Amino acid sequence: MEITVAEALIRCLEQENVEIIFGYPGGAILPVYDALNKTVIKHVLVRHEQGAAHMADGYARVTGKVGVCLATSGPGATNLVTGIANAYMDSVPMVVITGQVSTSMVGTDAFQEVDITGITIPITKHNYLVKEPEQLPAIVKKAFLLASSGRPGPVLIDLPKDVAQAKIDFKYPKKVGLPGYKPTVKGHTAMVQQAARIMCRSQRPVIYAGGGVRIAGAAPELLQLAETICAPVTHTLMGLGSFPGDHHLFLGMLGLHGTRYANQAVTECDCLIAVGARFDDRVVTKISGFAPTAKIIHIDIDPAEIGKNVITQLPIVGDVKNVLRAILPHLQKKENTAWMERIRRLKEGMPLRYKQDGALKPQFVIEKLNEYKEDSAIVVTDVGQHQMWAAQYMRFNEPRSFISSGGLGAMGFCLPAAIGAQLGAPDRQVIMVVGDGGIQMTMQELGTAAEQRLPLKIFILNNNRLGMVRQLQEFYCESRYIAVDFNFNPDFAELGRIYGMEGHTVETPEQLLAILPQVLSSASPVIVNCIIDREEDVLPMVLDGSNIDEAIG
Amino acid sequence: MKHILSVLVENNPGVLTRIAGLFSRRGFNIDSLAVGMTENSSVSRMTIVVEGDERYLEQLNKQLHKLVDVIKISDITRDAYVDRELVLIKVSADAARRAEIMQLVDIFRARIVDVSPKTLTIEITGNDGKIIAFEDSLRPFGIKELVRTGKIAMLRGKKASTKNHTNKEEEES
Ligand SMILES: Cc1ncc(C[n+]2csc(CCOP(=O)(O)OP(=O)(O)O)c2C)c(N)n1
Numbered sequence: 001m002e003i004t005v006a007e008a009l010i011r012c013l014e015q016e017n018v019e020i021i022f023g024y025p026g027g028a029i030l031p032v033y034d035a036l037n038k039t040v041i042k043h044v045l046v047r048h049e050q051g052a053a054h055m056a057d058g059y060a061r062v063t064g065k066v067g068v069c070l071a072t073s074g075p076g077a078t079n080l081v082t083g084i085a086n087a088y089m090d091s092v093p094m095v096v097i098t099g100q101v102s103t104s105m106v107g108t109d110a111f112q113e114v115d116i117t118g119i120t121i122p123i124t125k126h127n128y129l130v131k132e133p134e135q136l137p138a139i140v141k142k143a144f145l146l147a148s149s150g151r152p153g154p155v156l157i158d159l160p161k162d163v164a165q166a167k168i169d170f171k172y173p174k175k176v177g178l179p180g181y182k183p184t185v186k187g188h189t190a191m192v193q194q195a196a197r198i199m200c201r202s203q204r205p206v207i208y209a210g211g212g213v214r215i216a217g218a219a220p221e222l223l224q225l226a227e228t229i230c231a232p233v234t235h236t237l238m239g240l241g242s243f244p245g246d247h248h249l250f251l252g253m254l255g256l257h258g259t260r261y262a263n264q265a266v267t268e269c270d271c272l273i274a275v276g277a278r279f280d281d282r283v284v285t286k287i288s289g290f291a292p293t294a295k296i297i298h299i300d301i302d303p304a305e306i307g308k309n310v311i312t313q314l315p316i317v318g319d320v321k322n323v324l325r326a327i328l329p330h331l332q333k334k335e336n337t338a339w340m341e342r343i344r345r346l347k348e349g350m351p352l353r354y355k356q357d358g359a360l361k362p363q364f365v366i367e368k369l370n371e372y373k374e375d376s377a378i379v380v381t382d383v384g385q386h387q388m389w390a391a392q393y394m395r396f397n398e399p400r401s402f403i404s405s406g407g408l409g410a411m412g413f414c415l416p417a418a419i420g421a422q423l424g425a426p427d428r429q430v431i432m433v434v435g436d437g438g439i440q441m442t443m444q445e446l447g448t449a450a451e452q453r454l455p456l457k458i459f460i461l462n463n464n465r466l467g468m469v470r471q472l473q474e475f476y477c478e479s480r481y482i483a484v485d486f487n488f489n490p491d492f493a494e495l496g497r498i499y500g501m502e503g504h505t506v507e508t509p510e511q512l513l514a515i516l517p518q519v520l521s522s523a524s525p526v527i528v529n530c531i532i533d534r535e536e537d538v539l540p541m542v543l544d545g546s547n548i549d550e551a552i553g
Numbered sequence: 554m555k556h557i558l559s560v561l562v563e564n565n566p567g568v569l570t571r572i573a574g575l576f577s578r579r580g581f582n583i584d585s586l587a588v589g590m591t592e593n594s595s596v597s598r599m600t601i602v603v604e605g606d607e608r609y610l611e612q613l614n615k616q617l618h619k620l621v622d623v624i625k626i627s628d629i630t631r632d633a634y635v636d637r638e639l640v641l642i643k644v645s646a647d648a649a650r651r652a653e654i655m656q657l658v659d660i661f662r663a664r665i666v667d668v669s670p671k672t673l674t675i676e677i678t679g680n681d682g683k684i685i686a687f688e689d690s691l692r693p694f695g696i697k698e699l700v701r702t703g704k705i706a707m708l709r710g711k712k713a714s715t716k717n718h719t720n721k722e723e724e725e726s
Pocket residue numbers: 382383384385386387409410411412434435436437438439461463465466467468469
């Protein structure tokens with residue numbers, strides 16, 4: 001039967017089991033919206049396309065499925081760019097569909113024409129401009145395959161209006177050819193055996209777990225590995241949640257704002273097992289002094305990450321879950337008694353700490369949130385100091401329960417990502433930890449949240465300033481503060497009420513504790529405006545040019 | 554060290570942009586790049602000459618592999634290969650010096666492809682060494698313009714790098 005390409009697109013999405021699309025309409029995408037009339041797929045109308053991309057991203061991170069977002073040509077497409085880049089940097093599976101001007105107009109600077117495939121080459125895993133109507137089904141199939149396999153990432157499909165309106169004989173292909181795409185899933189046998197030998201021989205092993213563990217669904221294997229060889233586990237921002245936070249082998253985050261004991265353990269270890277991590281500059285603050293006494297085993301699905309930042313003795317390219325499963329049978333249980341004792345002393349001797357002086361401390365807010373949140377709660381953060389405090393003080397026992405913009409560090413991520421997360425996991429509690437700066441970057445999406453009746457728990461750590469930049473200016477510009485204070489902020493509690501949510505403002509620990517149990521057990525959405533100590537720094541902190549074991553604070 | 558990469562790519566629109574973009578974005582320098590269709594019209598071959606050490610080349614290789622349109626990369630630098638480049642040179646040639654230039658053309662087995670009262674345009678093909686030597690010998694006469702195609706290369710013998718591309722194998726392992 002002949003149908004339009006736009007209708008075919010929707011059929012393709014149905015075939016891919018897409019349940020939800022985040023989008024915003026416009027002229028060039030009109031045919032696709034028209035076709036959305038005839039589907040069971042839910043469409044969430046956002047307030048800004050950046051929101052659509054972050055929602056698809058948050059949805060994908062929580063569900064493990066491909067997130068889908070939709071926008072029109074020109075400004076619609078360019079508004080997606082930050083969200084696409086964010087998904088790219090954190091390897092989030094996403095399919096982005098944009099309308100384009102008709103093929104005869106492409107290249108003429110037509111109304112609302114931008115070369116979005118050109119713009120997004122560096123921030124997509126791949127992208128397509130659909131030139132021929134017949135190509136569409138295969139392109140969609142390829143897009144989903146690429147987005148979700150290997151190292152996941154966003155794939156963009158740019159669909160000209162006339163192509164969308166053309167008719168084709170629709171058939172969704174079962175298989176598509178991608179001759180240049182063959183991710184390595186299985187680790188090389190000899191390398192796997194050698195890695196196992198090194199692990200067995202090691203007396204001071206540390207596991208450094210990144211976002212790849214969550215993506216591969218390898219948390220159980222990671223736990224088994226850690227317990228078998230008695231290796232403490234430190235994690236990146238992306239790796240948080242992949243190892244139980246209440247486990248005695250848990251070291252917390254490493255790197256720039258990592259725990260002192262995690263950084264010290266990495267510096268002293270004789271074997272560092274990097275699992276689904278990429279040695280980025282927030283972790284490896286200085287290459288020369290990083291894990292100086294360790295043999296480094298690096299397991300990752302992306303061969304280009306091997307040897308990119310740090311030279312590793314034993315690289316294994318493959319799916320993390322697959323590789324860990326291959327390694328485990330070669331290992332024997334061991335105790336590393338002396339190392340365990342050393343780790344215990346490190347943890348005792350250099351705990352995370354902050355001063356309590358009557359003011360409402362951000363760390364205290366996070367600790368209490370951690371205490372009162374539901375076990376399966378999903379915590380979504382924005383970018384800044386509050387993000388680091390959340391990463392330091394929150395504990396998770398389930399993967400996919402901490403969501404944060406890591407690679408791009410995009411302020412404005414939190415609210416839309418939380419909306420996507422809540423729609424992906426309607427039965428789980430979703431808690432936002434966001435700064436007063438970041439919330440104002442995308443707060444128009446409060447409208448989307450209200451419309452979708454989402455019971456979001458929004459905690460604004462309000463210091464009336466761009467706290468993280470203030471901290472940078474304190475350390476790197478001799479406290480010459482500029483452009484970091486907000487002399488006007490709205491009343492965020494009132495803002496919540498305007499959008500039909502509960503609104504509270506708390507300024508002391510007592511006030512927070514007075515409302516927290518009720519707020520977190522009620523079914524209604526809420527904004528809690530937490531007026532926190534404005535001078536608080538995120539500590540420990542590794543200054544530029546220092547090794548991770550030389551943190552201050 | 555200079556490396557010659559023979560890269561097979563799907564002949565899709567934008568593939569050159571993807572490759573050129575990757576080089577500039579990741580700070581890799583291209584010495585030369587030549588591209589054209591292969592015997593299979595859906596596949597193009599790029600011959601890319603780059604300079605760098607092992608680690609640099611390894612990263613470049615891996616990043617290129619990540620491009621979905623890239624089917625196969627062979628670094629043929631250490632294999633036996635033939636390489637050629639075609640260069641057009643327009644050189645000043647008044648009547649007095651014309652004979653001298655034509656003698657050089659003969660020695661280097663180049664060809665004169667255009668003549669004007671004041672200039673000669675010469676075509677030469679060959680490998681780097683020959684072309685550089687020829688260019689050096691013409692320089693004293695005054696080179697007015699020079700155009701190079703960029704190097705193309707092919708493995709010697711019966712081995713072909715287009716056929717049965719086993720693709721992106723586990724190179725690390
Ligand atoms: C889109 C964007 N612009 C600028 C920055 C730089 N930046 C990083 S943290 C930060 C301050 C964030 O302030 P706020 O949201 O109030 O959180 P806080 O650090 O105070 O917890 C800024 C401006 C960024 N990460 N993202």
